[in-house]
Amino acid sequence: MTEKPIILNKTIIATSRLFRIESLDIEFSNGQLRNYERLARGNPGGGAVLIVPMLDAETVLLIREYSAGVHRYELGLPKGKTDAGESFLDAANRELKEEVGYGAKSLHHLSSFSLAPSYLEHMTEIVLAQNLYEEKLEGDEPEELEVIPWKLNNINALLATGECTEARSIAALFMAVEYFKTFPVG
Numbered sequence: 422m423t424e425k426p427i428i429l430n431k432t433i434i435a436t437s438r439l440f441r442i443e444s445l446d447i448e449f450s451n452g453q454l455r456n457y458e459r460l461a462r463g464n465p466g467g468g469a470v471l472i473v474p475m476l477d478a479e480t481v482l483l484i485r486e487y488s489a490g491v492h493r494y495e496l497g498l499p500k501g502k503t504d505a506g507e508s509f510l511d512a513a514n515r516e517l518k519e520e521v522g523y524g525a526k527s528l529h530h531l532s533s534f535s536l537a538p539s540y541l542e543h544m545t546e547i548v549l550a551q552n553l554y555e556e557k558l559e560g561d562e563p564e565e566l567e568v569i570p571w572k573l574n575n576i577n578a579l580l581a582t583g584e585c586t587e588a589r590s591i592a593a594l595f596m597a598v599e600y601f602k603t604f605p606v607g
Contacts, residue, residue: 423450424450426447426448426449426450427447427448428445428446428447429446429447429448429454430444430445430446431443431444431445431446432444434458439462440460440461440462441460441461441462442458442459442460442461443458443459443460443461444456444457444458445457445458445459457540458540459540459541459542460540460541460542460543461542462542462543467502467503467504467505468502468503468509468512468544468545468546469500469501469502469503469543469544469545469546470500470501470502470503470509470512470513470516470545470546470547470548471498471499471500471534471545471546471547471548471589471590471593472498472499472500472513472516472517472521472548472549472550473498473531473547473548473549473550473593473594473596473597474498474499474517474521474523474525474550474553475549475550475551475553475573475597475606476523476553476570477606478601478605478606479572479573479574480570480571480572480573481498481570481571481572481573481594481597482499482521482523482553482568482569482570482571483496483497483498483568483569483570483571483579483585483590484496484497484498484499484520484521484566484567484568484569485566485567485569485584486520486562486566486567487563487564488587491586494584495584495585495586495587496569496579496582496584496585497585497587497589497590498589498590498593498594499516499517499520499521500516500520500545500589501515501516501519501520503546509530509546509548510528510530510548513525513528513546513548513550514528514550515558516560517550517553518556518557518558519557519558519559519560519561519562520560520562520566521566521568522555522556522557522568523550523553523554523555523556524553524554524555524556525550525551525552525553525554526551526552526553526554527550527551527552528548528549528550528551529548529549529551529600530546530547530548530549531547531548531549531593531596531597531600532546532547532593532596533545533546533547534547534589534592534593536588536589545589547589547592547593547596549597549600551606573594573597573598573601574598576591576594576595576598579594
């Protein structure tokens with residue numbers, strides 16, 4: 422295994438309420454020096470969750486919400502940040518209640534995802550939520566989110582709509598399909 426490079430210097434170039442842009446001076450084990458820039462979390466130590474909420478053994482609950490990055494409404498899975506002092510499982514259940522109007526009696530950690538590890542520090546915990554019960558919490562969304570039930574065995578039709586393009590949601594849905602092949606419900 423190659424020895425991990427050493428960060429010689431880290432400078433914050435810019436900050437926003439969500440992110441920091443950092444400049445990193447890096448020395449590799451062969452003596453090569455490089456400068457990298459990365460987008461780091463605005464709240465160091467904070468994380469993010471993406472939830473696969475299963476209404477029943479066959480039905481996942483998607484949400485339709487505005488996505489500023491692509492300036493359109495997208496279908497995807499509920500997601501959000503982990504608050505200070507909150508475990509990612511607690512954050513997943515809170516976000517589920519805020520965005521979908523359900524809590525989960527059963528939460529299972531499926532995986533952790535990076536988005537673009539070459540320049541983005543961000544990691545997302547993927548959580549499967551089952552045994553749902555109705556409970557709505559006030560969230561931070563500017564408008565009510567539309568909840569769309571979708572058959573998990575029909576993910577290809579979802580992708581064909583062009584309304585679900587977020588790679589994290591797509592990967593998590595296919596991971597859930599594979600999970601249920603090994604651990605069937607009912």
